[in-house]
Amino acid sequence: MLLFILKGLLRDRSRSFFPIIIVSAGVLVTVFLSAFMSGYMDSMVRQNARFDTGHLKIVTNAYAEKLSQKPFDLGFIDIGDDFEQWKTDFPGIRWTPRIYFGALLDVPDELGNTMTQGDVFGMAIDIKDETAVRDIHLKEALIRGRLPRKADEILLSEDVFAKLDLKLNSTVTLLGSSIYGSMSLHNFTVSGTVRFGVEAIDRGGIVADIYDIRAFLDMPNGASEYFGFLPTGVYDDVQVQTIKKQFNAKYNTADEFAPVMLALTDQNNLGYLLQYMSLTLGMVSFVFIIIISIVLWNAGLMNSIRRYGEFGLRLAMGERKHHLYNWLIVESLSIGIVGSIIGAGLGVIVISYFHVKGFNFGAFTKDTSMMIENVVYTDLNAKHILLGMIPGLLSTIFGAMLAGIGIFHRKTSELFKELET
Amino acid sequence: MNETLVQINNISKIYPTGEGGFLALNKLSLDITDGEFMGIVGPSGSGKTTLLNIIGTLDEQTSGEVLVLGKHVNKLSSKESASLRANKIGFIFQTYNLLPVYTVYENVELPLLLLQMKKEERRKAVMQALEWVGLTDKMHSRPNQLSGGQGQRVSIARAMVKTPRLVIADEPTANLDTENSINILDTMLKINQDIGTTFIFSTHDPKVIQYLKRVVTLIDGEKVKDDYQTGI
Ligand SMILES: Nc1ncnc2c1ncn2[C@@H]1O[C@H](COP(=O)(O)OP(=O)(O)O)[C@@H](O)[C@H]1O
Numbered sequence: 001m002l003l004f005i006l007k008g009l010l011r012d013r014s015r016s017f018f019p020i021i022i023v024s025a026g027v028l029v030t031v032f033l034s035a036f037m038s039g040y041m042d043s044m045v046r047q048n049a050r051f052d053t054g055h056l057k058i059v060t061n062a063y064a065e066k067l068s069q070k071p072f073d074l075g076f077i078d079i080g081d082d083f084e085q086w087k088t089d090f091p092g093i094r095w096t097p098r099i100y101f102g103a104l105l106d107v108p109d110e111l112g113n114t115m116t117q118g119d120v121f122g123m124a125i126d127i128k129d130e131t132a133v134r135d136i137h138l139k140e141a142l143i144r145g146r147l148p149r150k151a152d153e154i155l156l157s158e159d160v161f162a163k164l165d166l167k168l169n170s171t172v173t174l175l176g177s178s179i180y181g182s183m184s185l186h187n188f189t190v191s192g193t194v195r196f197g198v199e200a201i202d203r204g205g206i207v208a209d210i211y212d213i214r215a216f217l218d219m220p221n222g223a224s225e226y227f228g229f230l231p232t233g234v235y236d237d238v239q240v241q242t243i244k245k246q247f248n249a250k251y252n253t254a255d256e257f258a259p260v261m262l263a264l265t266d267q268n269n270l271g272y273l274l275q276y277m278s279l280t281l282g283m284v285s286f287v288f289i290i291i292i293s294i295v296l297w298n299a300g301l302m303n304s305i306r307r308y309g310e311f312g313l314r315l316a317m318g319e320r321k322h323h324l325y326n327w328l329i330v331e332s333l334s335i336g337i338v339g340s341i342i343g344a345g346l347g348v349i350v351i352s353y354f355h356v357k358g359f360n361f362g363a364f365t366k367d368t369s370m371m372i373e374n375v376v377y378t379d380l381n382a383k384h385i386l387l388g389m390i391p392g393l394l395s396t397i398f399g400a401m402l403a404g405i406g407i408f409h410r411k412t413s414e415l416f417k418e419l420e421t
Numbered sequence: 422m423n424e425t426l427v428q429i430n431n432i433s434k435i436y437p438t439g440e441g442g443f444l445a446l447n448k449l450s451l452d453i454t455d456g457e458f459m460g461i462v463g464p465s466g467s468g469k470t471t472l473l474n475i476i477g478t479l480d481e482q483t484s485g486e487v488l489v490l491g492k493h494v495n496k497l498s499s500k501e502s503a504s505l506r507a508n509k510i511g512f513i514f515q516t517y518n519l520l521p522v523y524t525v526y527e528n529v530e531l532p533l534l535l536l537q538m539k540k541e542e543r544r545k546a547v548m549q550a551l552e553w554v555g556l557t558d559k560m561h562s563r564p565n566q567l568s569g570g571q572g573q574r575v576s577i578a579r580a581m582v583k584t585p586r587l588v589i590a591d592e593p594t595a596n597l598d599t600e601n602s603i604n605i606l607d608t609m610l611k612i613n614q615d616i617g618t619t620f621i622f623s624t625h626d627p628k629v630i631q632y633l634k635r636v637v638t639l640i641d642g643e644k645v646k647d648d649y650q651t652g653i
C-alpha cells in the first residue's frame with residue numbers, strides 16, 4: 001500500500017512537486033536565518049568581548065555604576081595582591097587589564113607651541129602581552145608603522161592621524177587629568193596608525209601601552225577594568241554567571257571601591273539583545289510553520305476536493321475513514337520529509353558558503369556605533385539544520401490534518417456524490 | 422431456489438432539508454435473489470441512487486429494515502459495513518472514477534490492496550478480471566489513454582476483481598454510446614451467467630432495460646412496478 005500511495009504521489013506533480021518546493025524553500029530560509037542570526041550574535045558577542053566587555057570583567061562598585069562613562073578615576077589604583085588572589089581563585093581564566101580614558105591630543109610645532117589639538121579616546125592595553133594584542137586584533141588593525149615597542153610610543157587611529165596631518169615618529173602630547181584630579185602631561189611618539197572597523201574607536205582613538213598610561217594617569221599598578229576570558233575563548237553565559245556569583249559573594253562588599261564582577265550579558269544591553277534575537281528567531285520559525293501550513297493546507301484542500309472522488313471510491317471499496325486519513329498523513333509526511341531533506345541540503349550548501357565567504361557589512365557598520373565585525377559568517381552547526389526541519393515537518397502534518405478534517409466532516413454518501421457530479 | 426441476497430422491508434428515506442425533510446424513498450419493499458440481473462428504473466430524481474446507496478451500505482434508511490447477505494445494514498458497525506463492502510460488494514459508477522495517476526492494472530489492483538492480499542494472488546485476480554472485460558493488452562495504459570467504453574470496462578474489472586457476490590451499477594451506460602453500452606452489458610451479462618454474480622442496475626436507458634431480467638420501476642420514491650422479463 002505504501003508503495004502504491006507513493007507511486008500516486010510521485011506521478012501527481014501538483015501533489016508532490018509544488019508542495020515539496022514550498023517545504024524546501026521554507027526549510028532553506030529557516031536554516032539560513034537561524035545560521036545567520038547565530039553567526040551575527042556570535043560576532044556581536046566576540047566583538048563586544050574584545051573591545052568592551054570581556055567575557056566578564058572586574059571593576060569597582062563606583063565604576064560599575066557609571067560604566068558607560070568609563071570613569072577611570074573610579075578605577076583600581078593599585079591592585080597587585082588582590083589580582084594575584086583572583087588568579088588563584090579562578091584558574092584557567094585569562095585576565096588582562098585595561099584603562100579607558102579621555103584626553104586632549106596636542107601636536108606641537110618645532111618651537112613647542114600648540115599647532116593643533118583634538119579630543120581623543122584612549123584604550124590602554126598590555127601591549128607586551130601577545131594575547132592581549134590579539135584580543136583586539138591590533139596587528140591586523142595596523143595601517144602604518146608598527147606596534148609600540150619602546151616606552152612612550154602610541155598608536156593613533158588612522159582618522160585622527162590624517163586629520164591632524166601627522167607623520168610617523170612625530171611627537172605628540174597627551175593632556176589630561178590624573179586619577180587624583182591634577183593636570184597631567186606626557187609626550188609620546190607616534191609609532192603607527194590603526195583602523196579597527198569599530199566606529200567608536202576609529203573616530204578618535206588612541207591605543208597605548210598600559211604601563212605608559214599608568215604613569216600618565218598616576219595609577220602605578222592600577223587599571224580601570226580587568227577583563228577575563230574563558231579558557232575556551234567562547235562565551236558561555238552559564239559558566240560566566242556561576243563564576244560571577246562566586247566572585248561577588250566572596251569579594252563584593254558595600255565599599256565604593258570594592259571589586260564587582262560583571263558578565264558580558266550585564267553590559268551594553270547585550271543580555272537583552274541576545275534574548276531578543278533568539279526570541280525573534282523562534283518567532284520567525286513559528287511564522288514559517290503557520291505560513292507553510294496554510295499554503296500546504298490550501299494545496300492539500302484543493303487536492304482533497306479534487307480527490308474527494310478518490311476518497312469516496314476508496315470508502316466504497318471498503319476502506320475505513322481513519323485508514324484513509326492516516327494515509328493522507330503518510331503522504332504529507334513523505335512530502336515533508338523529502339522537502340525538508342532537500343531544503344536542509346540546500347541550507348547546508350548555502351550556510352557553508354557564507355560560513356567561508358561571509359557577509360560584508362562594512363558599508364553598513366561604517367556609520368553606526370554597533371559593535372559588530374565587518375564581515376559576518378553564518379554559523380555552521382547541525383542545530384540550524386534541525387531547527388529548519390521542524391517547520392518543514394510540522395507544517396506538512398498540520399496541513400494534512402486540516403485538509404483531512406474535510407473527510408471526517410462528510411458522510412460517505414456525500415463524498416460519494418462529489419464524484420457523481 | 423436461490424437464497425435471498427437483499428431483503429428490503431418497508432423502508433423510507435428522508436433527507437434532512439430546510440423544512441421537514443425530503444422523502445426520497447417511500448415505504449419500499451423489495452427482495453433480490455442471489456444471481457439476479459435486475460434494474461431499478463425510473464426518471465431522474467425518483468430515488469434510484471438513494472436506494473442503491475442504502476443497499477451498498479453507503480447510506481442508511483430512515484425507517485424500515487434492510488438485510489444484505491442476511492445482515493441488518495443499519496446495525497452494522499462502520500468496521501463491519503466496510504468489511505462487507507470490501508469483500509462482497511462491487512461498485513460501478515456513471516463516471517468511471519478511475520484514478521488518473523494509476524495504470525489500468527493498478528486501478529484494478531486497488532481493492533485487493535485494501536484486502537491485504539498477497540502480490541501473487543493479486544496478480545492472478547487482476548489478470549483474470551482484465552480478461553473478463555477483454556483489456557489485458559491495455560493494462561499498462563493510463564485512464565486518459567482509454568476510450569469511454571474501455572474506461573467503463575476497467576471499472577467493471579475493478580468491481581469484479583475481488584469476485585463479489587453483488588455488483589451495484591448506478592447508471593453505468595449514461596456516458597456511453599449505443600455500441601459501447603451494448604458491449605459492456607454483454608460483458609456483465611456474461612459474468613452473471615458464468616460465475617453467478619448478482620447485478621443491480623439503476624438506469625433509465627432503454628438499451629439497458631432490454632437486457633434486464635427483472636425491472637423495478639420507481640416514481641417519486643415509490644415502487645410502482647416489479648416486472649420479470651423474458652427475451653433477448
Ligand atoms: N443529500 C441529499 N439531501 C437532500 N436531498 C437529496 C439528497 N440526495 C438526493 N436528494 C433528493 O432525493 C431525490 C432522489 O435522488 P436520487 O436518489 O439521486 O435520484 P435518482 O438517482 O433516481 O436520480 C432527488 O429529488 C434528490 O434531489
Ligand SMILES: [Mg+2]
Nearest residue numbers: 469470471591
Ligand atoms: Mg442517480
